[in-house]
Amino acid sequence: MNQSWYNNSENEKENWYAPPAENEEEPAPERPSRSGWVKPLISVLLVIALIAGSSAAFAPKRTLPAETQQAQEREPVSPDGGTESGEPKDAEPKEDSPSGIIDDFREFFKNYYTPQEEHEKCTIPTVKEFPGISLTLMPTGGKDLSLQEVYAKCSPSVVAVTAFINENSDEQYYWGTGIVLTRDGYIVTNAHVVEGSCRARITLWNDSEYDALLVGYDSRSDIAVLKIDAAGLVPGEFCDASDLNVGDQVVAIGNPLGREFRSTMTEGIISGIDRDISYNGITQTLLQTSAPINEGNSGGPLINMAGQIIGITNMKMSNRGGDVAVEGVGFAIPSRTVKTMADSILGKGKVTGRPALGLTLGPIPDSAREQYELPEGLYVSAVSEGSDCEAKGILPGDIITAVNGSPVKTTDEVTGVIAELSVGDTMTLTVWRKDPKPRSFDVTVTLKDVIEVY
Secondary structure (H helix, E strand, C coil), X not given: CCCCEECCCCCCCCCCCCCCCCCCCCCCCCECCCCCCCCEECCEEEEEEECCEECCCCCCCCCCCCCCCCCEECCCECCCCEECCCCECCCCCCCCCCCCCCCCHHHHHHHHEECCCCCCCCCCCECCCCCCCCCCCECCCCCCCCHHHHXXXXXXXXXXXXEECCCCCCCCEEEEEEEECCCCCEEEECHHHHCCCCEEEEECCCCCEEEEEEEEEECCXXXXXXXXXXXXXXXXXXXXXXXXXXXXXXXXXXXCCCHHHCCEEEEEEEEEEEEEEEEEEEEEEEEEECCCCCCCCCXXXXXXXXCCEEEEEEEEEEEECCCCCCCCCEEEEEHHHHXXXXXXXXXXCCCCCCEECCXXXXXXXXXXXXXXXXXXXXXXXXXXXXXXHHHCCCCCCCEEEEECCEECCCHHHHHHHHHCXXXXXXXXXXXXXXXXXXXXXXXXXXXXEHHHHC
């Protein structure tokens, strides 16, 4: 499975799931396309939008964590100082380049790529010990229920999550949805709902409220687990959704657009399976659904007609700068992934065992390759501290031309190799460097655990 995600445009203001202020319209937070290139589709700029919200009083920019493999691109800039569309850059040409040409390819890539932003830490007080329990996946199936019966069965398991960013104020918060895991108060939600917050409150379906402790969270899988001091809750029934088919009817229950729309149910179908969706350098393999999901739905259940949870909704497709509305393209983390990540968090408060290379890589545009006489490959815009790549001397400005002897031109080719390996395995990278004369050499690096590198 591919494991890279990407970042937003640096000038894009993000508002993570929450109602906009009265008479104020906030743009949806946006993600670039899987390849990192923002691509127009039917004259509409389609992007991935996370579906958590912030209060009207506080709408900071938030991103998911930076990943190993992919830098985000700014508006493409050509080596002669203009954009690929022919529009000139705002920045003045350098004094030593009267023609406007950027002399050093490394300076060109500083303008071309936007560094990925680190995710904000969650500082909610943590539990004193981990329960070591696991999420049970029931067999898929059973009698199909009516929509009313599905809602009656599942809504008591759906909670509202309010994650405050100020220790002493309730006016600034992020807003999302969660699902009850156990009768004694363990709750699963999306990591991006709680990132950047210092305390959290859970509101049950019957309006009871509880302060929550953090069991743990994992930004790469976008899963977090919270704990409240409660008893007699109604756990959601998760099932192994491996036999899903496109066209299966589903519903989503969540808390879109604020408190007044809590416990909203929408219906749709499974529109796609195993969609590789990327954001801020990390790729997740998700379910696609036509059930409407909106800001505030993050962390809520996607449910089959037997009233079983098949996934956790976490993002949607949106548009930027277009007049055509984009509806009915939402995504959910499959239940099998939820189980794997939640079980690890419930056992030790974190997810371990995923290999990471520790490089931020991006494709090289043909115009830059021709202008600077560069080889085909992937440009290294950053090297993660603590990675073996750093220890072996790989530097920003290097170009990776091959992995294990096979040429590479896309980040998917690199992440595809990593996906087949484990922590402690090695990869041989062919590196091109200009210092000052061009040369190529091989470096064998060891993959480390993601938590050691990022």
